[in-house]
Structure formats: C-alpha cells, structure tokens
Amino acid sequence: MSDEQGVSKVVDLMRSTRIAMLTTSDDQGRLTSRPMATQDVEYDGDVWFITERSANFVSHLSTSPLVNVAYASGSSWVSLAGTAHLVEDDAKLADLWNTFTDAWMEGGPENPENVLIRVDADTAEYWDSPGSKVTQVANLVKMRVTGDRYEADNEVVDL
Numbered sequence: 001m002s003d004e005q006g007v008s009k010v011v012d013l014m015r016s017t018r019i020a021m022l023t024t025s026d027d028q029g030r031l032t033s034r035p036m037a038t039q040d041v042e043y044d045g046d047v048w049f050i051t052e053r054s055a056n057f058v059s060h061l062s063t064s065p066l067v068n069v070a071y072a073s074g075s076s077w078v079s080l081a082g083t084a085h086l087v088e089d090d091a092k093l094a095d096l097w098n099t100f101t102d103a104w105m106e107g108g109p110e111n112p113e114n115v116l117i118r119v120d121a122d123t124a125e126y127w128d129s130p131g132s133k134v135t136q137v138a139n140l141v142k143m144r145v146t147g148d149r150y151e152a153d154n155e156v157v158d159l
Contacts, residue, residue, distance in 0.1 A: 006157035025064040039096040045121035045159035075129040087116040121159040128153040
C-alpha cells in the first residue's frame with residue numbers, strides 16, 4: 001500500500017466514526033481518556049475537537065501536548081498519535097459548530113468558554129476487518145475450523 005493510500009485509509013476510517021477517545025497525560029504523567037466528538041478530519045489526518053477551556057485536561061495540553069486519539073467501530077480501529085494545540089479561531093469554531101455540538105456545549109460558538117483543539121497527526125495504526133458482519137462471522141468460523149489466522153488489514157502510517 002502506498003503512503004497516500006495509507007493516509008487515505010486512516011482518514012476514511014476516522015471519518016466513519018463520530019466519537020473518539022482522546023488520551024492525555026495529567027500533571028503526574030498519568031494517562032487519562034475521555035470521549036470527544038470529532039468535528040473534522042483533514043486529508044492529512046489532523047483532527048479537530050471542540051471543548052470547554054475549564055475542562056481539567058485542557059491545562060495539561062500546554063505541558064504535555066502529546067496525545068493519542070482512538071477510534072473504534074464494529075469492524076475497524078484507529079490509534080492516532082499526535083500533538084494537541086488549543087486554537088483561537090472564532091471563524092473556524094463557528095464553521096465546525098453543529099447541532100450535535102450544540103447539544104453538549106453551552107452558549108454556541110460565541111461563548112468564550114468554548115475552544116478548539118487541533119491534533120496534528122504524526123502516525124496512526126489501523127486495523128480493518130474486511131467485508132460485512134456476515135463475512136466477518138464466516139471468517140471467524142473458518143478460523144476456528146481450519147486453525148488459520150483471521151486476516152484483517154493492519155498498517156502503521158506516517159501522517
């Protein structure tokens with residue numbers, strides 16, 4: 001698979017899963033994760049989120065900006081490593097704001113408490129099981145009968 005195909009695959013898998021788990025390090029170096037709604041995934045794998053400035057983890061980003069963003073669906077998974085940045089861009093915030101965001105965040109994009117996080121992607125690893133649920137079950141049964149290993153796509157991609 002070419003680098004371009006790998007990046008495209010990662011971006012497609014992330015775009016197909018709305019909620020991600022964002023993992024950060026706290027002041028003691030402990031890893032903590034929280035669900036975040038993905039607002040946008042750029043063609044190079046960079047990811048945008050909206051959060052509140054007062055969220056506990058936001059203050060940790062200035063001292064420990066390295067993060068992991070994990071996506072999981074019924075048949076695919078992505079683990080993205082990158083660097084998180086708070087972004088002050090009112091126009092971008094308004095552009096990314098939607099009714100889903102409105103249900104979780106107060107005051108709309110005009111609320112100064114709401115802020116953007118951009119994760120600049122470095123690398124990603126993905127696993128993707130081919131085919132429909134029926135195909136996946138058939139492959140699992142075949143694996144159990146034949147002893148062959150279950151085949152799925154798995155690659156590490158530099159972004």
